[in-house]
Amino acid sequence: MKYFICFIIHVLIAGMSAHAQGYYLDEGEKVALYPDVEWIKGRGFTAFDSSRIYIIELWATWCKPCIEAMPHLDTLSTKYRQNIVFIAQSVMEDDIKKVRSFIENRWPHYTLNFAFAGGSGSDFDKKWLKPSGTSVLPRTFVVMNNTLVWITTPASINESVVQLLLSGKFTINAAMKLQKGGREVLLTQIIE
Structure with missing residues (x-):
């Protein structure tokens, strides 16, 4: 029993040590570059502009709460797009054709910027999802002055x-x- 407890403690310490050495993305972190994504609709970009505010909505075609939140986000985008960049960022999916078709059929007139990140192992997954601990959708990131100021849900916006x-x-x-x-x-x- 002693050996089993020692083994468990050793595994936990090793896991925490490895986890502590990784990159984290949390509120207050500076962000300069947007991950490599494919822009489906709207104006794409690769670097954040410190004079702009960004509201990045993470969603997927299989996520009903994500889809239900989209009209609200589009209403805000239509009203504030001169001052805020609104991005509907598709994540956790591998099929860009499916995502593109979904957007074109469901939201053809939306003013949002739509982007496709890809699934596990994508640049967005490695630089934003995993480092921020994001494993559920929907999720919203707010960036201001090249700083991630808030990780929240669409209902909070x-x-x-x-x-x-x-x-x-x-x-x-x-x-x-x-x-x-x-x-x-x-x-x-x-x-x-």
Whole structure:
């Protein structure tokens, strides 16, 4: 029994050590380059512009909550596309033809920028999904001033949060308070 416990402890320590040496992508991390993806619709880019705000929605054709969130994201994109780059980033799928067809048939008039990352082992998977610990969808990344400022879900992205981003007064705490109520009072205090 002692040997078994020692073995388990050894495996855990080795695993934590190997994990600690890896690259992590978390809130507050600087990001300069966008992973290598194939742009299906809209304007593609390879590097973040520090003067722009990016809202990156991770989705897949098999993810019902992702698909249900898309109209809301497109509404925000239509309204704020002059100030914010909205990206619908397909992930965790290998078949680009299927994704392209899905977009063309389901969302032909959407203003979002659509990109295909590919499945496991893709550049996006290696540089964003695994380092951020993303294993479930939908997931939203918000980038501002070349910094990943928030990892959240599409339900958290609303008009009030967009206004915080545009005013330059965004913090995760302020955004979370907006989710819990008191939107008008808190937003007025933050923007003033």
